[in-house]
Structures are given as structure tokens and as C-alpha cells.
Amino acid sequence: MVSTALKKxxxxxxxxxxxxxxxxxxxxxxxxxxxxxxRLGPITLAYETYGRLDARRSNAILILHxxxxxxxxxxxxxEDGATGWWEEMIGPGKGFDTNKYFVICSNxxxxxxxxxxxxxxxxxxxxxxxxxxxxxxxxxxxxxxxxLIDHLGIDRLLCVAGGSMGGMQVLQWxxxxxxxxxxxxxxxxxxxxxxxxxxxNEVVRQSIMADPAWRKGDYxxxxxxxxxxxxxxxxxxxxxxxxxxxxxxxxRRLKNGVFSFNFDADFEVEGYLRYRGANFVKRFDANSYLxxxxxxxxxxxxxxxxxxxxxxxxxRFLVISFSSDWxxxxxxxxxxxxxxxxxxxxVAYCELKSTYGHDAFLVETAEQTELIRNFLRVTQQGYHSWxxxxxxxxxxx
Amino acid sequence: MVSTALKKxxxxxxxxxxxxxxxxxxxxxxxxxxxxxxRLGPITLAYETYGRLDARRSNAILILHxxxxxxxxxxxxxEDGATGWWEEMIGPGKGFDTNKYFVICSNxxxxxxxxxxxxxxxxxxxxxxxxxxxxxxxxxxxxxxxxLIDHLGIDRLLCVAGGSMGGMQVLQWxxxxxxxxxxxxxxxxxxxxxxxxxxxNEVVRQSIMADPAWRKGDYxxxxxxxxxxxxxxxxxxxxxxxxxxxxxxxxRRLKNGVFSFNFDADFEVEGYLRYRGANFVKRFDANSYLxxxxxxxxxxxxxxxxxxxxxxxxxRFLVISFSSDWxxxxxxxxxxxxxxxxxxxxVAYCELKSTYGHDAFLVETAEQTELIRNFLRVTQQGYHSWxxxxxxxxxxx
Numbered sequence: 060m061v062s063t064a065l066k067k068x069x070x071x072x073x074x075x076x077x078x079x080x081x082x083x084x085x086x087x088x089x090x091x092x093x094x095x096x097x098r099l100g101p102i103t104l105a106y107e108t109y110g111r112l113d114a115r116r117s118n119a120i121l122i123l124h125x126x127x128x129x130x131x132x133x134x135x136x137x138e139d140g141a142t143g144w145w146e147e148m149i150g151p152g153k154g155f156d157t158n159k160y161f162v163i164c165s166n167x168x169x170x171x172x173x174x175x176x177x178x179x180x181x182x183x184x185x186x187x188x189x190x191x192x193x194x195x196x197x198x199x200x201x202x203x204x205x206x207l208i209d210h211l212g213i214d215r216l217l218c219v220a221g222g223s224m225g226g227m228q229v230l231q232w233x234x235x236x237x238x239x240x241x242x243x244x245x246x247x248x249x250x251x252x253x254x255x256x257x258x259x260n261e262v263v264r265q266s267i268m269a270d271p272a273w274r275k276g277d278y279x280x281x282x283x284x285x286x287x288x289x290x291x292x293x294x295x296x297x298x299x300x301x302x303x304x305x306x307x308x309x310x311r312r313l314k315n316g317v318f319s320f321n322f323d324a325d326f327e328v329e330g331y332l333r334y335r336g337a338n339f340v341k342r343f344d345a346n347s348y349l350x351x352x353x354x355x356x357x358x359x360x361x362x363x364x365x366x367x368x369x370x371x372x373x374x375r376f377l378v379i380s381f382s383s384d385w386x387x388x389x390x391x392x393x394x395x396x397x398x399x400x401x402x403x404x405x406v407a408y409c410e411l412k413s414t415y416g417h418d419a420f421l422v423e424t425a426e427q428t429e430l431i432r433n434f435l436r437v438t439q440q441g442y443h444s445w446x447x448x449x450x451x452x453x454x455x456x
Numbered sequence: 457m458v459s460t461a462l463k464k465x466x467x468x469x470x471x472x473x474x475x476x477x478x479x480x481x482x483x484x485x486x487x488x489x490x491x492x493x494x495r496l497g498p499i500t501l502a503y504e505t506y507g508r509l510d511a512r513r514s515n516a517i518l519i520l521h522x523x524x525x526x527x528x529x530x531x532x533x534x535e536d537g538a539t540g541w542w543e544e545m546i547g548p549g550k551g552f553d554t555n556k557y558f559v560i561c562s563n564x565x566x567x568x569x570x571x572x573x574x575x576x577x578x579x580x581x582x583x584x585x586x587x588x589x590x591x592x593x594x595x596x597x598x599x600x601x602x603x604l605i606d607h608l609g610i611d612r613l614l615c616v617a618g619g620s621m622g623g624m625q626v627l628q629w630x631x632x633x634x635x636x637x638x639x640x641x642x643x644x645x646x647x648x649x650x651x652x653x654x655x656x657n658e659v660v661r662q663s664i665m666a667d668p669a670w671r672k673g674d675y676x677x678x679x680x681x682x683x684x685x686x687x688x689x690x691x692x693x694x695x696x697x698x699x700x701x702x703x704x705x706x707x708r709r710l711k712n713g714v715f716s717f718n719f720d721a722d723f724e725v726e727g728y729l730r731y732r733g734a735n736f737v738k739r740f741d742a743n744s745y746l747x748x749x750x751x752x753x754x755x756x757x758x759x760x761x762x763x764x765x766x767x768x769x770x771x772r773f774l775v776i777s778f779s780s781d782w783x784x785x786x787x788x789x790x791x792x793x794x795x796x797x798x799x800x801x802x803v804a805y806c807e808l809k810s811t812y813g814h815d816a817f818l819v820e821t822a823e824q825t826e827l828i829r830n831f832l833r834v835t836q837q838g839y840h841s842w843x844x845x846x847x848x849x850x851x852x853x
Contacts, residue, residue, distance in 0.1 A: 253703060253708075261721070261725070261730075262690045262691050269683035269687050293659045300652075302782075305655065311654070322665065322750065328655050332655055356722070385699075385782070
């Protein structure tokens, strides 16, 4: 017998089965020119869509994911039955309400989740790019997503939203294409990485590259540098949680009730990290981790780079941070707000109380739902009075 | 020509040339029984002393060092000319005034700085212990230091002091031998590691053990697992600094002025971490890092284990923490204070403002000097009215 709760879930609140789609473009000789000056093509982007595009093509929302995320943000995947990484936020009646909005989630170039990255076959060699893959930036990711949005026939996005590196892409969208973004929701993110954030990423990269199985990136015939990548991911998981959330989840509980008096995992937290590390190597490409973390470190939209000095933009912002997030602390979201206010941009800022650390943007869905639902409703009401594509609201005198 | 400042340094404020001494004990069949149940012997402890023991043997202060420290706390080492790790704190007229006090700094078992540890020769095999070295705890370290203090003819220490893992040893001294410790100064430390602290240590261990050059600890004929140990140390350095101190020291400055668009060290902070990692492998044994971090993780002096329920102790405490230390946050020092107050122990607590993070206990010497100088003076005034060795101040009714 199916319970009422389950029925409700299945038939009222959820998207149901979804599939990942692929868009391929920039075929030679029309490759995309990257920020580093190199050319890349053909490029495939993996993406998913939920809900329906309205007749005026005015209800499209682009969702962008974090470092190890993918295009599968919501629904049940047809292939493996996995639910999306932002399942609680996207669906009928949810924060990003698929009864009202056409939601797109785009993967990133440089990744390993169906889009072109270092593990993809280099058409000129017939072998994986490996370190032959060109260096990419957050702006390059956004430029490819702009091509996808063109392909989908969408002139102006109602909203661009995402957390962590997804938030960096949101900011870059506003910086690169303000006339195509009616509203932006950068969550738990930053205009630029602090040296501490760069340091954590650098240790992650060094851990991968220290593994002899990495073979200077040319490991595709031999298997992943599993040990180095696992350690890298363990570091990540510490930074995603907070001191408090680790205390609540693990405290000092022992795995087997007694000390081992050797180098086994004595504490539950050790077992958790080992498990997460070992699992990660099955689902993520080590070279992608290198490329993507570097792209994050290079981003710097501070000091007038978010909005050009000579522009006023009509994009509305909702900036969200979490009180216990020490990887992307609230002061970094406040720097975004300061930058926007200095350019007379419409911006609301909320720091949500949470003990979950950086993971809060994935976990604390109730308050985010409330904020985002209202923000989107007001945005949509004003959508058609918005200056058209290519227009900015005028320059400073 | 020697400047006045240098003269002053050399002849008035500094200890001058020092040498490391060694004490060997627990010769078979009288090995030391460790907490894990195994026996260890012979045991050598490296130590240094500064100043002179007075006739009543009442002015001895024991200094204990952090994870990668050694016995060389002050003065200029006769062999390599290196200054001590707490040079600013120990010497004539300094916080630990060697005109007044006889200062001892003891190394730890399990280490690699002259004391018996995994790199030492196992007398039964003629080869390095490697992972054959028995598991050690903070209490084992303190038990060997107690033997050293006996050897030096000191019945009661005026004070035991140290930061970080040194502070853990301070707390363990008070727990194991309260009647032999007149005063205790635990700095930037904790009664027990939180799961976050355990997690950082576990990643450090995993990084070392992931390096194939580690060879299950049996690498002494082949050289250190350099890459794994370097990554481990890089993680450590991030946790020793604060977000703020990294911003002040490095910000986002580039090493070579431009982005490399590859995986070189672009940012100064990356270069710094790589340098510190590479340097560490020249001076510290990887297996020692494993043993010592586990000893730290196992310590738990909370919930009545610092002072037994049936005891009142006469040891005075000065507990110090630093506002920006997120590795050993102030709340952990406050837990020490709460534990002591609950046992009617004389305790003063100071949180010092600093941006240096956990490194502050090594760097912020001015305020520590003031606090410690006064604390020691008052302690010494009351020393002879203190109940004798073996006495506790009575039990609860």
C-alpha cells in the first residue's frame, strides 16, 4: 500500500522522471575562443529542464551548480533513479516552482558530467584531452551557457541562481550579460576567493598531483589517482561542514566502541571522511577537479568588475549567506552587496541562521524557499516593464 | 662594529649558546608500561635547560612543545645556530625569566627530535621501529617527562606551560601529577579534540599513508614519503593561520604578476604552502606525525577526567586563548575553565585579541609575557606555603 505522504510526493510535489540533454556547438572551424586565448570545439554541454517555457519565453530560470555538481538538479533520473541535488528547491509548488517557471540546470565545461572537459576525447588526437585541455575560467563557463540559452530560444532569463561555485557563475552572468538577466540569486559565494580559499584549493590540487597514479594527468588508460583524489575530497568535506555540525553529527563517537591503538578509523568522523573520499573517486574525474578549482581561484569580480563603472544595470539581486559557513563566510556576501549598492543596483541580502556550514545552501531549503518564492514573484510582476535586451539603464553623468 | 641593539640582545636579553641533553631510562627489563599495555625501553628524552635551579629546587618550570616542536625552546643552538621556537618568551628578563627560574623544555616520545620514536632503532631487531613502535598517548608522554623531572632532582615544578599539544601535556600533567605541579599554563589548547580537529588530523594521516613511498611505515631505507608528508603539512599550515592573517600576509598577490594558466603556483599563498610543505619533509619524520596526531586525538580530559571527582588540587591555572584561533577556538579554553571552576580550582582565563590564528601562541609574545610574568611571581610567592608533594587539599565531603 502506498502511503498518502508518498503519494503526495510522487504525484503532487515532484517532477517525476527526467533525462539529461546535450547541446553541442562551436564545431571547428568555429571554436569558442577562451579567456586564456586558446580555442575549444566542439563543445558539448549537458543540461536538464523542468517545467514549460511560456509563450512569451519570459519564465526561464537558469540554475548553476557547485564544484562537484551536475545538470541533474531535480526529479528522478531515468537512467539511475537518482534524485537531483536541489530536489527540495525545484518542482511543482517549490521555491523554483515548475508550475510557473521553466527551470534549466546547466553543467559546466571542464567538468566530467557529460560536458566537454579534460576526460573528453580531443578530436585532433583521438585521445582524452588530459592536461591538453585548455585552461578555463568562470567566464568561459558562462559564455558556453549563454550559447545554450540562445539555443533554447531564450532572450532574457527571468533569473539565474546557484550556490558556491554556482553563485560565482551567477555573478559572472550578471557581469558578462546583465541585459539578459532580470534577476540573480548568488548564494553562499564570493566575488573572489580569499587566500584561505585558494589555500584549501591548492592543497586539494597538490594532493591529487602528489599521487604517482596521476601521471601528470595522463591516467585515463590506467584509472584514477584514487588515493590523492580521495584525500582531496576529504579536505573538501571538512570545509563544507561547520565545527558545530560535525559535533552534532559525530561528536567523539567511536566506530567500534573502543580505541584501536593503531591507525584504523577510530572515530565515526574518520570513517565518514574515508567513505566520502572513497566514493568520490568513483564519480568525479581528478583532472576536472584541478581545472575547476583553478577557475574558481582565478575569478575576481571585486573592484568594479562585477558591474562596469559606466553602466547602470536593471538586474535585481537576492544575496544569501549562512551564519556558520566559514568556507564562504557572510562577509564575502556582504562585499557583493556593497559592490552592488555602490552601483545603485536593487539588492536584498539575507544571512540565514544555520549550523550546517557551507552545506547549508543544499540543506536549509525551508527558509530559502520562502525568500526565493517571493523574490521570483515580484521579479516576474516587473518583467515586462524591464528595459529590453541590449539596453542598460543609462550611464553615470 | 656591533650595534647597541645587537649587544643588548646578545649580552642582556638572550640565553646565549645552548645544547640539547639526553636522558635515557627504562632499560630492559624495566621498560615503561604504556597506556596501550605494551612496554617500551630503553627510552631517551631530549631536553634543554636554561637558568639555574635554586638551592631549594623550587624554581623549576617545565615547557612543553607543540606537534612539530622540539626541546630547543630558547637560546642559540651550539650545533646549527638555530634560535629556539619560544625565544621571545624564555630568557633573562623575559616572561619565563631565566634570571629567576630554571626552565626545562622536554621533547616527547613518539617524536623525531632526539627522543625515542618510530624512527629510533628497535633494540630487539636492530632496525627502526617504524610501525612496530607502540601506540603512545599524551599520558605516556607525560609519564616519561615525570621520569626526567625525577632525574633532575625536582620534586615540585613551579609551573608547567605550553601551547597547542604542549597545552594538552600541561593539562595531562595536572591530571596525572597534580601534587607535583604548583601552577599550570595551558595555552591555545583543549581538553579533547573536537570532530573537526580529529578530521583535520585524519586527513593529514591519510595524506601520508596514501603516498606509496610510505610503504606501510617501512620507508627508512628509501627516504621519506615526501609528497604525502608535504601535503599533510600544507593542510596544517592553513589551520595554524586565520582567514584574516592570510589576507594580511598574502591577499591575492601573484607570485609572478600574471596568471600562469596552468597548475603552477600562481598566488603567493600557494608558493608559501608549497615551500613550507617541501621544507617540512627535511626535518620531520612521517611516522612521528602519524603517532603524535593520534595521541592528540585520543586525549579526553573532559567530564571529570582533568581532576578526579574525589580530589581538590592546589595547582593554580592560567588559561590563555586567542580570538582568531579557529583550530583551538576559545570555547575549548572556556571548557577547561568550567571544568576547573567546577572543582574549586584557582583559575584565571584570558582571551587575547589577535589576528594570527593558532600561530598566535608563538607570535603574540608581548601580552603573554605580561600575563605570565605576573602569574609566575604570585605563584612563587605562595610556593612554600603550598601543601607538600603527595598531598591534595582534601576530598569533597
